[in-house]
Amino acid sequence: MSTAVLVGHRLSKVYGELRVLDRVDFHVGQGEAVGVVGPNGAGKTTLLNVLTGVVAASEGTVRLDGRDITGMRPEKRCRHGIGRAFQIPRPFGGMTVLENVFVGASAGAGLRGNTAYERCIDVLTTCGLIDLANRRAVSLGLLHRKRLELARALATGPRVLLLDEIGAGLTEAEADQLVGLILRLRLLGIAVVWIEHLVPVLVQVVDRLVCMESGRVIADGPPDAVLRDPAVVDAYLGKAVVSA
Numbered sequence: 001m002s003t004a005v006l007v008g009h010r011l012s013k014v015y016g017e018l019r020v021l022d023r024v025d026f027h028v029g030q031g032e033a034v035g036v037v038g039p040n041g042a043g044k045t046t047l048l049n050v051l052t053g054v055v056a057a058s059e060g061t062v063r064l065d066g067r068d069i070t071g072m073r074p075e076k077r078c079r080h081g082i083g084r085a086f087q088i089p090r091p092f093g094g095m096t097v098l099e100n101v102f103v104g105a106s107a108g109a110g111l112r113g114n115t116a117y118e119r120c121i122d123v124l125t126t127c128g129l130i131d132l133a134n135r136r137a138v139s140l141g142l143l144h145r146k147r148l149e150l151a152r153a154l155a156t157g158p159r160v161l162l163l164d165e166i167g168a169g170l171t172e173a174e175a176d177q178l179v180g181l182i183l184r185l186r187l188l189g190i191a192v193v194w195i196e197h198l199v200p201v202l203v204q205v206v207d208r209l210v211c212m213e214s215g216r217v218i219a220d221g222p223p224d225a226v227l228r229d230p231a232v233v234d235a236y237l238g239k240a241v242v243s244a
């Protein structure tokens, strides 16, 4: 295994009587891409929320590069290299594409002036948005909004990028383009954790699949082995094939 960049150890999250995460162990290595699958309500988004610090774990620890960040606020985790993109992009609609990405570079990464601007140009080029830099975000189609969501996360300078169902709603051709973009990010050495119900899309990118059910990890390993695992087929895959 490559050196772990982000590690969750025995993470639990309890809401009243409901145990949404149940002693989950999770890790992603430097430059590794891990897919997270599982039925609705399995706890996938909650796991990402606990890793980013948006939700406090009821028990367990989170480490980034070996450092315990369990008590660290989300903004600080972002500064330390945890980036996140959401299923429903929420750009600042009245701002241009460049201005949106600038927010990631300045507020997210703490960059100023030319350094922030250069980061934005790099990120917009990587994400295929440079020609749209001066367009208002509100005028973008879905694929471009997803690219902008990724660009904003990238502008924060992540070492690990957490993606939550960013393929949802895209056509097959658009999903292929998204895969191409995420593969480019991998070439930059960024680790990726991607929750996605579109399993055929996910397996084009990831080295490893983690399947969750009822707040627990029920399988973790090479994608083909996880997809053949009877527990995964039983808990999830029949349903995923129907809904994909």
Ligand SMILES: Nc1ncnc2c1ncn2[C@@H]1O[C@H](COP(=O)(O)OP(=O)(O)OP(=O)(O)O)[C@@H](O)[C@H]1O
Pocket (backbone or CB within 6 Å): 015, 018, 020, 038, 039, 040, 041, 042, 043, 044, 045, 046, 047
């Ligand atoms: N703030 C909260 N209060 C109470 N229950 C919550 C809260 N947030 C999440 N849950 C519950 O935790 C469970 C896991 O939710 P979560 O969104 O993590 O699942 P998921 O695997 O991401 O599902 P999906 O694939 O539908 O996005 C669900 O039963 C959900 O209703």
